[in-house]
Amino acid sequence: MRVCNIGVCYKQKRGFMRSSEYWALKNVSFDIFHGETLGVIGRNGVGKSSLLKVLAGVIKPDRGHIETMVDSVALLGLQVGFKQTLSGRDNAIMNGMMQGVSRTVMEEKLTEIIGFTELEGFIDQPVCNYSAGMRARLRFAIAIQSDPDVLLIDEALGVGDAGFRKKSAEVIKSRIASDQTVLIVSHDMDTLRGLCQRILWVDQGETRMIGPVDEVLYQYESSGR
Structure with missing residues (x-):
């Protein structure tokens, strides 16, 4: 996947009309290679989550383009929502279909999804009744079971109780070992050092630096940002 000069512009209200x-x-460019785990760092508000939404096809860039040969991309993030009035079961099927998985396949995977989330007693309840941790479990399980070509992770590994964090980290590590292409946005330096081959540093909406993990993280931490 090649990201070329991506820019995303939002309208901000400044009063009546x-x-x-x-x-x-403003100008983000980089390549992500098959089987690579690429970390993304940058302070809050520099555009990291917007970048993931562009990569996932949730929003279109206002300039630049993406060159890709992959068939499916899944975005696992805290800001990815559900249809609140639908049950966890229906949301799992709907979200999987939005990621290009057929309804039949998602229905076949529901047992695994429910087992991973440990939401057996709640899976047929509306998602609006779920706690934040329960929704995080369901998002993670859907993204993993949809088996995308590229998995995008937005600050999702630190969510939930200790048991869930350990289980989700183990799944991610197993995907990385199996040649899964992964892009992770995180502020956790230990997570990035443990999982990534390269780091992309986004600063003020632009690519500041991309390269080996230790080199980029050293420059980032030295900058005080």
Whole structure:
């Protein structure tokens, strides 16, 4: 996958019938290679989550383009929502289908999804009744079971109780070992050092640096950002 000069602009209201433009991303370019785990760092508000939404096809860039030969990309993130009035079961099927998985396959995978989330007693309840931790479990299980070509992770590994964090980290590590292509946005330096081959540093909506993990993280931490 090649990301070429991506820019994303949002409209901001400035009063009655007035608005201004805010460029969350201005000029981001990088390659992510098959089987690679690429980490993304940067302070809050520099456009990391917007970048993941572009890669996942949730939003379209206002400039630049993406060159890709992959068939499916799944975004696992805290900001990825559910249809609140639908049950966990229906949301699992719907989200899987949105990621390109057929309804039949998602129905076949429901047993594994429910088992991983440990939500057997709640899976047929509306998601609006779920706690934040329960929704995080369901998001993770859906993204993993959909088996995408590229898995995008937005600050999701630190969510839930200790048991769930350990279980989710083990799944991610097994995917990495099996040649899964993964892109992780995180502020946890230990997570990035333990899982990634390279790091992309996004600063003020632009690519600041991309390269080996230790080199980029040293420059990032030295900058005080």
